[in-house]
Amino acid sequence: MYDFAYVRAKSLDEVTRLLDEHPNARPLSGGQTLIPTLKQRLNRPSMLIDLQDIPETQGIEVGEHEVSVGGMTRHADVAGHPGIAKAIPALALLASGIADPQVRHRGTIGGSISNNDPAADYPAAVVGLGARVITTRRSIEADAFFTGLFSTALEPGEIVVRVIFPRVRRAGYCKIPNPASGYVMAGCFVAETHDGIRVAVNGAGPCVFRQRDFETALAVRFDAASLEGCGQSAQGLNADMHASADYRAQLVKVAAKRAVACALRLA
Amino acid sequence: MPKITITVNGTVQTHEVEGRTLLVYFLREHCGFKGPHIGCDTSQCGCCTVHLDGRSIKSCTCLAVMADGQEVTTIEGVGSVQQLHPLQKAFNEHHALQCGYCTPGMVMQGIDILRRGRATDHATIRHELEGNLCRCTGYQNIVEAIASCAGTHPDRHSRED
Ligand SMILES: Cc1cc2nc3c(=O)[nH]c(=O)nc-3n(C[C@H](O)[C@H](O)[C@H](O)COP(=O)(O)OP(=O)(O)OC[C@H]3O[C@@H](n4cnc5c(N)ncnc54)[C@H](O)[C@@H]3O)c2cc1C
Ligand code: FES
Ligand code: FES
Numbered sequence: 001m002y003d004f005a006y007v008r009a010k011s012l013d014e015v016t017r018l019l020d021e022h023p024n025a026r027p028l029s030g031g032q033t034l035i036p037t038l039k040q041r042l043n044r045p046s047m048l049i050d051l052q053d054i055p056e057t058q059g060i061e062v063g064e065h066e067v068s069v070g071g072m073t074r075h076a077d078v079a080g081h082p083g084i085a086k087a088i089p090a091l092a093l094l095a096s097g098i099a100d101p102q103v104r105h106r107g108t109i110g111g112s113i114s115n116n117d118p119a120a121d122y123p124a125a126v127v128g129l130g131a132r133v134i135t136t137r138r139s140i141e142a143d144a145f146f147t148g149l150f151s152t153a154l155e156p157g158e159i160v161v162r163v164i165f166p167r168v169r170r171a172g173y174c175k176i177p178n179p180a181s182g183y184v185m186a187g188c189f190v191a192e193t194h195d196g197i198r199v200a201v202n203g204a205g206p207c208v209f210r211q212r213d214f215e216t217a218l219a220v221r222f223d224a225a226s227l228e229g230c231g232q233s234a235q236g237l238n239a240d241m242h243a244s245a246d247y248r249a250q251l252v253k254v255a256a257k258r259a260v261a262c263a264l265r266l267a
Numbered sequence: 268m269p270k271i272t273i274t275v276n277g278t279v280q281t282h283e284v285e286g287r288t289l290l291v292y293f294l295r296e297h298c299g300f301k302g303p304h305i306g307c308d309t310s311q312c313g314c315c316t317v318h319l320d321g322r323s324i325k326s327c328t329c330l331a332v333m334a335d336g337q338e339v340t341t342i343e344g345v346g347s348v349q350q351l352h353p354l355q356k357a358f359n360e361h362h363a364l365q366c367g368y369c370t371p372g373m374v375m376q377g378i379d380i381l382r383r384g385r386a387t388d389h390a391t392i393r394h395e396l397e398g399n400l401c402r403c404t405g406y407q408n409i410v411e412a413i414a415s416c417a418g419t420h421p422d423r424h425s426r427e428d
Contacts, residue, residue, distance in 0.1 A: 006269060006286035006332045028333075035328050036310055038287070048286065050333060076322070100398025101379065102313060105322040106329065182397065 001038045005047040012056055012136055012161065015049055019157040022047050027159050029072060029111035032103050056161050057110060062087050065167055071110025071160045079104065089266040090171035090189070094125050097175060099182060110160040113145070116152050116207065118238065119183035121175060123208040126163060128189030128200035129171060134162040149206040168193040170222075172263030174255045175203065178242050185243050186251035188259040190214075192222055199256060204237050204248045214256055222264070224257040271335040275300065276344030284331045291315045293331035294341055302342035302371045306400070313399030316372035316379075317341050323379035325398070342371035345378060354378055354416050361412040365403035372399050377413040386417035 009015045019025055025047035028034055037043045051057050057072040062083035069078060078084055079096035098104055098112075098121050112122040113133065126133070126142045133140045135158050145153050154160070168191045175187035184203030188211075191198045199214040217226045232252040234245035243251070272281045275298050282297040294300045294317065303326050306314035315327040318340040326339075346352035351359070354377050364370045373396070380386050380395045392410045401409060 001287045003285050003287045006330070008332075008335070031330065031333065032310065032328060035289075035330065039308065048330075052333070100313075101395055102316055102323050102325045102376070102398045103310065103328075105319075105324050 002041065002044050004038075004045050006050065007047060008050040008053055010053055012054060012159075015051065015054065015159060016136055016157060018047065018049050019159075023156070025049055027051055027114075029108040029114075030074065030106040031111075032099070032107040033111060033115050033117070051110070051159070060084065067091070067165045067167065069109055069163050069165065071162055072108050073110075075099070075104035075107050075109070075112075076101070078109065087167050088129070088165060088171060090173045090191075090263065091125050091129070091165060093262070093266070094121050094173045094175075094189070097121065097177075109163055113163065114152060114154060114160050116146050116150050117183075118149060118206050118208075119178075119181075119185070119203050121173075121184060121187065121202065124173065124175075124184075124187055124189035124200045124202035125165070126200075127208050127210060128173070128191050128198050129165045129168060130191070130193055130195070130198055131166070132164045133160055134164060135160055139164075143210070146208050151207075166193060170263045170267035172259040172261065172266060174258035174262055176251050176255050186248050186255050188252065188255040190218065190256065190259045190263055192218075192263070197222070199259075201252050201256075204232075204252050206236075206238065211252070211256065218260065222260065224260045227253060227257050227260070269332055269335075271332055273331070273334050273336075274338045276340055286330065286332055288331045289327055290317070290319075290329040290331045290334055290339070291326035293334075294326060294339065297331075300341045300343050304368055304371060306368065306372075311398075311400065312369070313372040313376060313396075314369055316375040316399065318375060318379065321382070323376050340375075342374055345374065352378070353419055354381065354412065357412040357415045358409070361408045361415065363404060363408040363412040369399060369401040369403075373401065373409055377409075377416070380413060381416055381419060384418075386413050389414060 026045040028048040028050045058070045061068040075095045075098045085092045131142045171191035173189045175184045186204040187202045189200045197215045197218045199211040202208045232249040234249040237245040237248045239245040268283045304314035306312035310328040317326045346355045
């Protein structure tokens with residue numbers, strides 16, 4: 001690992017100022033992705049700005065219509081939060097399945113969605129629930145936040161502060177993990193929101209996406225059987241040593257059916 | 268170089284480190300606690316597991332500076348040869364180690380599982396050990412040792428945190 005300067009910022013203003021002054025500085029949340037990347041020398045930041053002490057990025061608030069999760073919230077805290085377990089149980093379930101316990105004690109939602117690994121879990125919940133991402137500059141709708149492989153709508157110098165999830169009628173998640181790494185090979189988050197059905201697919205493509213034909217089918221009847229007639233094309237899906245694009249296409253449908261069953265079970 | 272202070276096993280440790288110094292190196296090289304092992308250095312094996320402010324983490328995937336001002340417990344802080352921690356005793360009784368390389372991490376993670384009240388059944392314990400690899404035992408005896416201590420942790424509670 002190359003060396004870098006380390007600053008534990010005390011306020012969002014300080015983070016913004018440091019990022020403006022040092023174009024090669026990077027924010028640091030849990031470090032569960034960034035530190036391994038630095039070890040491989042895939043990245044050479046001049047400075048890491050640790051967000052752990054910034055008040056606005058902390059804590060979980062469960063309101064009547066929304067759940068607000070601070071960007072620094074660790075996966076274990078979402079998984080174990082009694083309010084989230086009641087308000088959006090599928091979100092707690094998703095968080096409890098990320099990585100392993102030690103990584104869940106460190107990794108954060110802000111770091112996960114900013115990184116936008118195609119095989120990450122949280123992007124599916126953010127898109128599936130139709131959340132809003134609050135940054136240091138603006139509020140970004142989920143559908144506009146994830147823009148491609150490891151890329152997001154965040155501009156240089158802009159960081160994730162909180163994620164606001166709307167409470168929904170019911171929601172479910174299923175990930176089909178790679179048996180060795182635990183990362184998603186194909187996953188699906190389904191939600192029956194107050195504005196209709198949302199289906200988000202992760203792991204299968206270069207970036208999380210909405211599966212509109214599944215949404216239409218589930219709007220008719222919210223049941224796994226409704227997806228029977230739907231197909232998922234392998235076009236544009238990821239292919240690697242773990243799974244071909246055709247196999248991933250097949251897994252998407254399996255994951256979607258299981259996610260619907262999960263939503264019905266959790267409701 | 269930043270000077271940081273971490274309370275390790277109850278003793279205040281102040282040392283100069285580089286920004287890139289990993290917590291596991293701080294513990295091993297600066298503080299002399301060789302209990303936390305380095306197995307993979309890629310966040311996979313859990314040999315380096317310690318408790319940071321009471322929760323298990325992989326110390327190879329944490330910068331020492333990130334833990335500045337916080338408390339760390341290593342295997343040296345949970346028991347001694349004269350007075351083993353109940354889980355260490357259970358590892359001994361259940362023959363839960365062979366070469367011993369993974370053991371400090373397994374015990375630290377096992378204590379975390381007990382703290383969270385997650386030693387409910389073998390399947391749950393295995394799931395909770397997902398971040399710890401053992402190349403010798405085949406896990407069965409490790410799982411049994413942890414299960415035998417279920418319900419013994421003094422501040423056990425059932426939340427996932
Ligand atoms: C062994 C292992 C297994 C894993 N398995 C899974 C899995 O199954 N599913 C899964 O989803 N993830 C998995 N992960 C990844 C894990 O969830 C990470 O914690 C997460 O992806 C990144 O969060 P972090 O807080 O650690 O971010 P960091 O590593 O601190 O940062 C990641 C990136 O985001 C940037 N960043 C951090 N915070 C912000 C912010 N607030 N605003 C803007 N940019 C920011 C950083 O500069 C960096 O580029 C795994 C990790 C490991 C080590
Ligand atoms: S050395 Fe830290 S997880 Fe392997
Ligand atoms: S006892 Fe040898 S690696 Fe676990």
